[in-house]
Amino acid sequence: MKLLLYILLIPIISISQNEINKPLFSSKDLKYSTEVGIKYYTGNLFLNQYKYSREGLVFNFNTFYKKSISKNSSLRYTTSIILSNAIAKKITIDENIEEIGNINFTTKIPNILSFDINFSFEIEKKISKVISNSIILKFRLYPLIYKKGNILNTELNSLGGLTSSEDNGSLASLEKASCLNYSINFYLKKKNLIRLLLFVNSDWSLNNINKFNYFPGFEIKFEKIINL
Secondary structure, eight states: OHHHHHHHHHHHHHHHHHTTTSOSOOGGGOEEEEEEEEEEEEEEEETTTEEEEEEEEEEEEEEEEEEESSSSEEEEEEEEEEEEEEOOEEEEEEEEETTTEEEEEEEEEOOEEEEEEEEEEEEEEESSSSEEEEEEEEEEEEEEEEEESOTTOTTSOEEOTTOOTTTTTOOOOSOOSEEEEEEEEEEEETTEEEEEEEEEEEOOBTTBTTOOOOEEEEEEEEEEEEOO
8 A cells, every 4th residue: 555655646756856946836826626426435344244335425625736747647736625424324234143043123324424624636637628537546634523313303413523433433424534536527618527436445544554445436526616
């Protein structure tokens, strides 16, 4: 995993070396965008045995800097405030216990509303005037808050300030500590695009470097670039 990170960061290091006499970031070059979409991934475990999926809605507010690498390629640095809601669902569990026998029951996996700050690197290459593809490496910088249960019903709600659902042993939200994405981008206009993403989520982080689990999924989202 560390080797993969070093490989992905090579373009960033090389560009920084080439721009010694010019500031890498300038407030004039910063852009802003909003994103809304749907997300699905699978591979979570309940009771250490039963796999279930997570799906729901995502809303992002992004601040980003985009720099050309070549005629058809660019590098984008993005800081995002992400609000995501994994919807509630029910799963049926069959458990065989020697002392009791077979037990069959249905349990509810509550919705989880999470609020995170993420940072990502994106290398984009144009395929045509309106289509491009990207490789995106995303990290969760700071988990602000999550709420477990029904949004309008306090029966199952719990508040986890300054922690994420994975960090305190609760059920998983839509966001994980790190994520590797492959994105196909369709430019509707100069400032509007639709992204189709295939991704692999992971709980890997600097504080959890030995956890190499992965959760494959896909995401569809609409991004609108804003000029302030």
